[in-house]
Amino acid sequence: MTDGAHLTTVDTVHDAGSWLFTVRDAYGELDEVILVPCDDRVEGWINRCTHEAQRLDVGRGAAMRDGEIICPRHGSTFDSCAGDCDNGDAAGTRLVPIETTVEDGDVYLSDSSVTFANEGGIDEATTSPADDVDDEDDLPSSTSHIGF
Ligand code: FES
Numbered sequence: 001m002t003d004g005a006h007l008t009t010v011d012t013v014h015d016a017g018s019w020l021f022t023v024r025d026a027y028g029e030l031d032e033v034i035l036v037p038c039d040d041r042v043e044g045w046i047n048r049c050t051h052e053a054q055r056l057d058v059g060r061g062a063a064m065r066d067g068e069i070i071c072p073r074h075g076s077t078f079d080s081c082a083g084d085c086d087n088g089d090a091a092g093t094r095l096v097p098i099e100t101t102v103e104d105g106d107v108y109l110s111d112s113s114v115t116f117a118n119e120g121g122i123d124e125a126t127t128s129p130a131d132d133v134d135d136e137d138d139l140p141s142s143t144s145h146i147g148f
Helices: 010-016
Strands: 006-009 019-025 030-038 041-046 068-070 077-079 100-103 106-109 114-119
Touching (some): 006 019, 006 114, 010 030, 010 041, 010 106, 030 114, 041 100, 106 114
Antiparallel strands (some): 030 041, 068 077, 100 106
8 A cells, every 4th residue: 555655855854853744544544653863864653652642743743852752741762763662651662663765865655554644643634625514505405396
């Protein structure tokens, strides 16, 4: 199911500190992914702490320090390159990886288990334009006066 969607650039992730996007799995379920700097490249991780269902990036960018992603709830830190945690409540666990590919400084989604949904978090997913929210006039009336 690799769609190879272009996500962003390595420079953008390094400048911003992290980059949030949303993917859709084989069952149609949405999940958030964070891209974080790792040496001179980037790594992608599901945006959820392994201790509790806590978003690492709550919409303002993931908190990072010395190559570690900091969980905002209890403070466990995860290695941005390996995804593993050796401290606090999440010690001994590893973030769920999402595979990406870098080509000429551009980052592409290459994980076969998901497809790109939208930039930003799940809440930022675009809904279809509210071109007509009043469905009543879209349907034929059940008490139609249409003559045949
Ligand atoms: S929820 Fe992340 S360390 Fe507890």
